[in-house]
Amino acid sequence: MCYQRINNHGYATVEKPWGKEVWFALTAEYLGKILTIGPGQASSYHMHQHKDETIYVAKGFLKARVGKNIKVKLQDSELVQLHEGEAIRIKPGTPHILVAGANGVTLFEVSLPFTDDTVRLEDPFNNRTCVGNED
Numbered sequence: 001m002c003y004q005r006i007n008n009h010g011y012a013t014v015e016k017p018w019g020k021e022v023w024f025a026l027t028a029e030y031l032g033k034i035l036t037i038g039p040g041q042a043s044s045y046h047m048h049q050h051k052d053e054t055i056y057v058a059k060g061f062l063k064a065r066v067g068k069n070i071k072v073k074l075q076d077s078e079l080v081q082l083h084e085g086e087a088i089r090i091k092p093g094t095p096h097i098l099v100a101g102a103n104g105v106t107l108f109e110v111s112l113p114f115t116d117d118t119v120r121l122e123d124p125f126n127n128r129t130c131v132g133n134e135d
Helices: none
Strands: 012-016 019-026 031-037 045-048 053-066 078-082 087-090 096-111 118-122
Antiparallel strands (some): 045 096, 053 078, 053 087, 053 096
16 A cells, blocks of 8 residues: 555644644654644653654744754853744754743754653753653
8 A cells, every 4th residue: 555544633642741743754864743732831841862853834834943053052042033934943952941922832843753862951931741852
């Protein structure tokens, strides 16, 4: 068979402290997710050792803070503001945090399929209850 139909809910729905992820594709070559970040919520300031990801703003407004390397603290990172239809590529080893605007944000993420290489650097909200891959 040349194709595979995915059910309506994707491969997995993962609840996060900041919202949720729906994994709609997972192969040896790539991972596709839909991320929903609640109003004013944020991921931790983290990096990936191997994961190369591109994040597209499907709905809402995103403030991303990006560091040049692992030594760059959150307060010294660069602010990148993204509106609907804009995207950012985040290469491996790049510290970053994703912060939703006042109405929340829906993102499409396409990346290499490394699902457990997250290194959390800072968590400004200190509200993480999950363990593991919690971007």
